[in-house]
Amino acid sequence: MAMQQYQTVRFKLNGRDVERTVDVRASLTDMLRNDYRMTSVKKGCEVGECGACTVIIDGEAFNSCIYLAVWAEGKSITTLEGLLGPNGELSDIQQAFVEEAAIQCGFCTPGFILTAWEILESGKEYTDEQLRKLLSGHLCRCTGYENILRAVKKTMYRRLGKEV
Amino acid sequence: MSKSVGKSVTRVDAYEKATGRAKYMDDLCDRGALVVKILHSTIAHGYVKSIDTTAAEAIPGVVRILTCFDVPDIPFPTAGHPWSTDPGHQDVADRLLLNRHVRYYGDDVAVVIAENEVIAAQAVRALKVEYEELPFVLDVQKAMEDDAPQLHEKYANNILKHTDIRRGNYEEARKEPGLICVEGWYDTPTVQHCHIENHGCYAYEDSGRVVVVSSTQIPHIVRRVVGQALGIPWGKVRVIKPYIGGGFGNKQDALYEPLCAWCSTQVGGRLVKLECSREETFVSNRVRHAIRTHIISYVRPDGTLVARKFEAFSNQGAYASHGHGVVAKGMGAFPQLYPCDNLECDCWSVFTNRPAAGAMRGYGIPQAMFAGEAHIDDICQAIGMDPLSFRRKNLMPVGYVDGFSKNELYHDSFNQCINKGMEILGYEEKLKEYQNQTGPIRRGVGLAVFWYNTAVWPISLESSSCRMVLNQDGSLQFQTGETEIGQGCDTAYSQMVADAVGVPLKDVHVVSSQDTDITPFGLGAYASRQTYIGSFAIAQTAAALRERILRIAHDQTRMPVSNLDLVDGQIVRKSDGRVLKSLGDLAMECLYSLEASEHITAETTAQIKTNAYSFGCSLAEVEVDIPMCKVKLLNIVNVHDCGRLINPALAEAQVHGGMSMGIGYGLSEELKFDEKTGKPLNNNLLDYKLSTFVDHPTLEAAFVENAEPTAPFGTKSLGEPPACSPAPAIRNAILQATGVAIDTCPITPHVLYREFKKAGLIEE
Numbered sequence: 001m002a003m004q005q006y007q008t009v010r011f012k013l014n015g016r017d018v019e020r021t022v023d024v025r026a027s028l029t030d031m032l033r034n035d036y037r038m039t040s041v042k043k044g045c046e047v048g049e050c051g052a053c054t055v056i057i058d059g060e061a062f063n064s065c066i067y068l069a070v071w072a073e074g075k076s077i078t079t080l081e082g083l084l085g086p087n088g089e090l091s092d093i094q095q096a097f098v099e100e101a102a103i104q105c106g107f108c109t110p111g112f113i114l115t116a117w118e119i120l121e122s123g124k125e126y127t128d129e130q131l132r133k134l135l136s137g138h139l140c141r142c143t144g145y146e147n148i149l150r151a152v153k154k155t156m157y158r159r160l161g162k163e164v
Numbered sequence: 165m166s167k168s169v170g171k172s173v174t175r176v177d178a179y180e181k182a183t184g185r186a187k188y189m190d191d192l193c194d195r196g197a198l199v200v201k202i203l204h205s206t207i208a209h210g211y212v213k214s215i216d217t218t219a220a221e222a223i224p225g226v227v228r229i230l231t232c233f234d235v236p237d238i239p240f241p242t243a244g245h246p247w248s249t250d251p252g253h254q255d256v257a258d259r260l261l262l263n264r265h266v267r268y269y270g271d272d273v274a275v276v277i278a279e280n281e282v283i284a285a286q287a288v289r290a291l292k293v294e295y296e297e298l299p300f301v302l303d304v305q306k307a308m309e310d311d312a313p314q315l316h317e318k319y320a321n322n323i324l325k326h327t328d329i330r331r332g333n334y335e336e337a338r339k340e341p342g343l344i345c346v347e348g349w350y351d352t353p354t355v356q357h358c359h360i361e362n363h364g365c366y367a368y369e370d371s372g373r374v375v376v377v378s379s380t381q382i383p384h385i386v387r388r389v390v391g392q393a394l395g396i397p398w399g400k401v402r403v404i405k406p407y408i409g410g411g412f413g414n415k416q417d418a419l420y421e422p423l424c425a426w427c428s429t430q431v432g433g434r435l436v437k438l439e440c441s442r443e444e445t446f447v448s449n450r451v452r453h454a455i456r457t458h459i460i461s462y463v464r465p466d467g468t469l470v471a472r473k474f475e476a477f478s479n480q481g482a483y484a485s486h487g488h489g490v491v492a493k494g495m496g497a498f499p500q501l502y503p504c505d506n507l508e509c510d511c512w513s514v515f516t517n518r519p520a521a522g523a524m525r526g527y528g529i530p531q532a533m534f535a536g537e538a539h540i541d542d543i544c545q546a547i548g549m550d551p552l553s554f555r556r557k558n559l560m561p562v563g564y565v566d567g568f569s570k571n572e573l574y575h576d577s578f579n580q581c582i583n584k585g586m587e588i589l590g591y592e593e594k595l596k597e598y599q600n601q602t603g604p605i606r607r608g609v610g611l612a613v614f615w616y617n618t619a620v621w622p623i624s625l626e627s628s629s630c631r632m633v634l635n636q637d638g639s640l641q642f643q644t645g646e647t648e649i650g651q652g653c654d655t656a657y658s659q660m661v662a663d664a665v666g667v668p669l670k671d672v673h674v675v676s677s678q679d680t681d682i683t684p685f686g687l688g689a690y691a692s693r694q695t696y697i698g699s700f701a702i703a704q705t706a707a708a709l710r711e712r713i714l715r716i717a718h719d720q721t722r723m724p725v726s727n728l729d730l731v732d733g734q735i736v737r738k739s740d741g742r743v744l745k746s747l748g749d750l751a752m753e754c755l756y757s758l759e760a761s762e763h764i765t766a767e768t769t770a771q772i773k774t775n776a777y778s779f780g781c782s783l784a785e786v787e788v789d790i791p792m793c794k795v796k797l798l799n800i801v802n803v804h805d806c807g808r809l810i811n812p813a814l815a816e817a818q819v820h821g822g823m824s825m826g827i828g829y830g831l832s833e834e835l836k837f838d839e840k841t842g843k844p845l846n847n848n849l850l851d852y853k854l855s856t857f858v859d860h861p862t863l864e865a866a867f868v869e870n871a872e873p874t875a876p877f878g879t880k881s882l883g884e885p886p887a888c889s890p891a892p893a894i895r896n897a898i899l900q901a902t903g904v905a906i907d908t909c910p911i912t913p914h915v916l917y918r919e920f921k922k923a924g925l926i927e928e
Contacts (some may be wrong), residue, residue: 024281039191040184042409045442046362049849052360081183090182098178103814104821105650106181107188107360107409136857139849141358141410142650144824145857147817 011072013038014082022069028062029053031069032079040080040110044139051138054080054111059116063137080110083117092158093117096151104142112138116152125160128153166731168669169657169877172813175655176674177407177648186407189379192412193366193437198227200427200438201284203274204290204448205266208348208517208842209300209313212264212293215274219910220290225283228431229291231274232262235426240393243486244382244416244523246625248686256324256484258316261393261423266270266295267482268517269314269842270447277427277436293407299518300842304456315482315515322515324480325488329499332506334463337471343462350535351908352654353480353834354454357524358854361409361456362440363449367425369433374425377404381411381649383678386418393422394429401425405678411524411649412825414450416690418487434554446847450522450834456477457535466928467557471506474498476532478513485522488513489623494532497615500566501536502558517559517842519835521704523690525822525887529616535911537612537892542905549895550595551611555582559613567773575870577779577805578613584866585611585783585803594785598900604790607798608901613781618881619693619772626772628691628701629684631707632665633803634764636755638733639671640709640747644701645686646694648676651883652814653694659810660699660877664706667747684767692778692881695810696872700770703876706745709766713747716754716764721745776872776880780804782826782893788901790925795831795898802886803865808871808878815882819865822886830891832910852892
C-alpha cells in the first residue's frame with residue numbers, strides 16, 4: 001500500500017495551472033473539495049447516482065465522485081466557481097436559475113448548472129424531451145425539475161436568439 | 165401595508181446558491197477533523213455479545229473505538245417535538261447512543277474515530293462482532309400477535325400506542341336497511357426522504373461546552389436532545405445550523421448529533437465529523453411510516469355516509485422517534501374530511517424490526533389520503549355515483565368547525581380548488597371521453613383531495629421568537645429560530661418584515677443560519693408551520709420596533725407619535741405626508757447621541773394558540789398499457805388553498821417539489837427488505853426509484869387565495885400539502901381507465917400484473 005500511494009497531479013482548474021500531490025485512491029471530488037476547497041462540488045452519494053458532484057472536464061460533464069483525482073493529469077477542469085465573472089457576475093445559466101426560481105435547498109444546483117452549461121455550449125436546440133433526458137443524470141428532491149427545465153430552456157433560446 | 169408580500173421576489177439566498185458559495189455542513193468543517201464511522205448491525209434483531217476491537221485498534225491512525233458497552237445508560241428521545249411540561253406527553257425515551265440490543269438491520273453498534281475516512285472505514289470493517297440472534301418481525305400486524313418477537317420491554321405486543329375516536333353509534337347505525345357496505349384494505353410503503361445532502365454533523369468542545377454544527381431542521385430542539393443524551397445541562401450545548409441541503413422531516417429528529425457530540429467528549433473535545441453515506445441515510449436515519457389502513461363504509465344509495473369504521477396499523481420500525489403522532493394525525497383527518505355521524509376509528513403504532521419511522525413531508529396525511537381517497541372512489545364504484553358528485557355532497561362543508569383544534573373552514577375551498585383543477589385538466593371532457601374503453605391501452609382521469617392541519621397547536625406548544633436589529637443606515641438584521649431548509653421561508657420572512665416594519669425589502673438582511681447561543685428560540689421546520697407561526701412573531705416584533713422608532717422620532721422631531729409614521733424607510737408626518745427624515749438618519753443620531761444613545765432593537769416571543777386548515781386537490785390523467793402493466797402519467801395538476809401567497813413563484817416551486825414526491829410515492833418508490841434477514845435491499849439512489857427528470861410530465865400548480873383570517877399575513881401551510889394527494893389521484897385515474905381498484909402503492913408493474921390478472925384483464 002505504501003508503494004506509489006501519492007502522485008503529483010498537474011491540471012488546469014478554472015483556467016489556472018495547478019499542481020498538488022494526492023493520494024492515488026482519492027476521487028476528483030475529494031481532491032477538489034479538500035485540496036482546492038472547491039466546495040461547490042457536492043457529495044450526495046459518492047457512487048455516481050445523484051450528479052451533485054458534477055464538474056466539467058475538457059468540456060464534458062462528469063460525476064467527479066467516480067473519477068480518480070490522478071486522472072485529472074493534463075486536463076482542464078471547471079467547477080461552478082469557474083463560471084463566475086471577475087466581478088462576481090453570474091453567467092447566463094446561473095442567472096436563469098435565479099430568475100426561474102429553479103433553486104431551493106441549493107445542494108443539487110451546482111451540478112445541474114454545469115450539465116446545463118455543457119448542453120448549452122453545444123449550441124444546439126433541443127426539445128423538452130431531449131433536455132429532460134440530457135439532465136436526467138441529476139437528482140433533485142425539492143423542485144420536481146420543473147423550474148430547472150424552464151431555466152435551461154430559457155437560456156437555450158436566449159443563446160439561439162429565439163423567444164421561449 | 166403590503167408592498168413586498170404577494171410579490172415573486174428573488175430568493176434571498178439565490179446568488180449564494182447559484183454560485184456554489186452557500187456553505188453547508190461539510191463545507192464549513194475544518195479538514196483536520198477526526199472522522200467518525202459507525203458500525204451497523206448485520207442482523208435484524210438480537211444482542212451484541214462481544215466486540216473484538218484488537219485488529220481495528222492495530223490500524224495506524226485509529227484514535228479511539230467506542231462500543232455499545234461504553235455508552236452512558238441514559239435513554240433519550242429523538243423526535244423533533246417541543247419539550248412538554250406534562251411528563252405524560254413527552255416523547256418516548258427509547259434510544260441509547262449505541263445499542264447492545266440491536267433492533268433492526270443497520271442499528272448502531274460501535275464507532276471508530278480515526279484520522280481520516282479511509283482509516284475509519286477500514287477499522288469498522290476490522291471490528292468483529294458476536295451476536296446472539298433473536299427472531300425478528302417486519303410486518304406490522306404480525307408484530308402485534310402474542311407470539312411475535314418483542315422489541316421493547318415496556319410495550320406488550322409491540323404496541324407503542326393505540327388511540328381511538330368514537331362518534332355516534334357505529335354498530336347500531338350500520339343496521340339501517342338498504343345500506344351498501346364498502347370495505348377495503350390499503351397499503352402504503354416505507355419510503356425515504358432522499359434530500360440530496362445526507363445528514364451529517366461535526367462537534368468540538370469550546371470553553372467547557374460542546375458545539376455541534378449540524379444539517380438539521382431543528383437546532384433548538386437538537387440542543388435539548390444532545391443535553392439529555394449526554395446528561396449535561398442544556399446550556400453546555402451549542403448547536404449551529406448552516407445552509408442545509410433539504411430535510412423533508414428526516415432532519416426533524418435528533419439523528420447523529422448526540423453520538424457525534426459524545427464522540428468529541430471522548431477524545432478530549434477534539435473536532436470530530438460524522439457524515440452519513442447515502443446507504444446509511446436510507447436505513448439508519450428515519451423513513452416514512454408504512455401504514456396499512458382498513459376502512460368500512462356503510463352508505464345509502466344516494467351517497468349519504470351513515471356509518472364508518474377506520475383502522476390504521478402504522479409500522480413504527482425499531483424505535484419510537486415521532487411515534488404515534490404520525491398515524492394519529494392521519495386518523496384525525498378521517499372524521500373531518502368527510503363528516504359522518506357514526507364512527508369507530510382506531511390506530512396503532514407498532515414496533516417492528518425495520519428502520520425507525522419518523523416525520524416525513526405530510527406526517528401521516530399522504531398515507532391517510534391514499535387510503536381515504538381510494539376508498540371514496542371505491543364507494544362511488546359500488547353505488548354507481550361519480551366521484552366528483554360524491555365529494556361535492558360529502559366533503560367538509562363551509563363553516564365546519566373542528567371541536568378540538570377549533571379550526572374552521574371559512575371558504576368554499578374544496579369546490580374552488582376542484583373547479584380550478586378540472587378546468588386546467590379538462591377533467592369533464594376527458595372523463596366522458598374515457599368511458600367504456602376496451603383496448604389494451606386505456607386512459608383515465610382521477611381526483612383526490614387532501615386535508616392538512618397547519619402547525620401543531622393544540623397538541624403541542626406553538627411559539628416563535630424573532631429579533632430585529634437596526635443598523636446605522638436604516639437597514640435591519642432579522643433573526644429567527646425558524647429554519648430555512650430550501651423551502652424559501654427566509655425570503656417569505658424578509659417580505660413580511662419589510663412590510664410590517666415599513667422599510668424597503670433591500671434593507672432587510674435575513675440571518676439565514678441558526679446558532680442556539682445567539683438565535684432567539686424557535687422550534688424549527690416542521691408541520692408546515694413556519695410561514696404561519698413565524699408571521700405572528702414578525703408582526704409582533706415589527707410593531708415593537710416601530711413603536712420604539714416612532715418614540716425616538718418624536719424625541720428627534722418633536723412631533724407627537726400619533727402624527728408620525730414609518731413608510732418605506734422614511735419618517736413621515738402623517739398630517740401632510742412630509743418626509744421628516746430617513747430611518748438611517750434617525751438611527752445614526754440615536755446611536756451616537758452624547759445625551760441618550762440607544763441601539764434600536766426589538767425582540768419578542770409570540771405564542772400562537774390558533775391553527776389553520778390547509779386544503780387542496782390533485783387531478784391526474786394516466787395512460788395504462790394493460791399487457792405491459794405500465795402506467796404513464798400524462799398530466800397532473802395540484803390546486804391549493806394555502807391562504808394568501810407570500811411569494812407566488814416560490815409557492816409554485818414548492819408545489820412542484822411536493823407533487824414530484826407524491827408521484828414517486830404513487831408509482832415507484834419503496835424501500836424494500838429481505839424477508840429472510842431483514843436486510844434492506846435497495847438503499848441507494850439507483851435501486852430506490854425516486855422521480856427523475858424523465859419520470860413525470862409538466863407539473864401544473866395552481867392556487868385559490870382565500871386569506872386565512874387568523875394569521876397576520878393571511879397565510880397558512882404549503883410545505884407538506886403538495887405531497888398529500890397526487891398518489892390517490894393517480895390511483896383513481898387508473899381505476900377510471902381500467903375499472904381495477906389498486907389498493908397498494910407504489911403502483912408498480914408488479915402490482916398491476918397481480919391485479920390485472922385477478923381482474924381477468926390479462927392472462928397467465
